[in-house]
Amino acid sequence: MLKIDPTAQVSPLADVEASVRGTLIAIGAHSVIDSFVKIKPAGGNGNLVIGEHVVINSGCVLYTGQGIRIGNHVAIAANCTLAPVNHAYQDRSRLIREQGFLPGRGGIVIEDDVWIGANCVLLDGAVLRRGCVVGAGSLVRGELAPYTVYGGQPLRVLGERQ
Template structure:
């Protein structure tokens, strides 16, 4: 089910797939979604909500998996991937694509007023607090405390917001 606020600005070159399994995709007021953004209900039945005033730049990909909640007034730079799902792979005698998915780590939650730099990847179980800044090229996993500045791979705290 697609729920798109009339004030949202979505490029005609964005690709937002509707779910056949009942996943709810909600795009709130004043959201801006650039060209070549892909939203794909895959890997689970979690919902996706993009909060008011959020900007999603070109080339970002959202797999709904175990669910994604993006807060208000978030800036997401180009080419970021949100993947709240993991393939199972432990059985060596079964092809990975035939093993299904691992148990959920709770999806992805991004707080309000967050800036995510270009080419970041957010993984299942990521919790990003309000006001965080995530450096370009980071892998986002686990809990990032509010108002931290994070970067590198694996993530390490670089300082606090002034």
């Protein structure tokens, strides 16, 4: 089921697939889904619930998998991947793509007032508590405490003295 609040803006160049399993994809009030965002129900029966005043920038991919819950006032920069799903691979006598999926680790939870930098990957079991900032290029697969700044190293200006 696909529910988009009338005040939300979904680019005509975004690709939001409806679930064939009947799971919910909900986009809250005043949220923005930019061009070239891909939302794909795959890898589980989880819902995707996007809160209010959320911005998901161009090139992001969200697989519903075991579920994604995004709070309010969240900013997700370009080219991020949210993948709350894990392929099974243990049976060497079968191709990985034929083995289905492993049990979930709770999906992905992003609380209110979170900023996720460009090119980040969030995996099944990621929990970003209120006020987190995730630096560009980070991989998150566990829980970040409230108001944590995570990932990357401080930038050094060329020629700067140590």
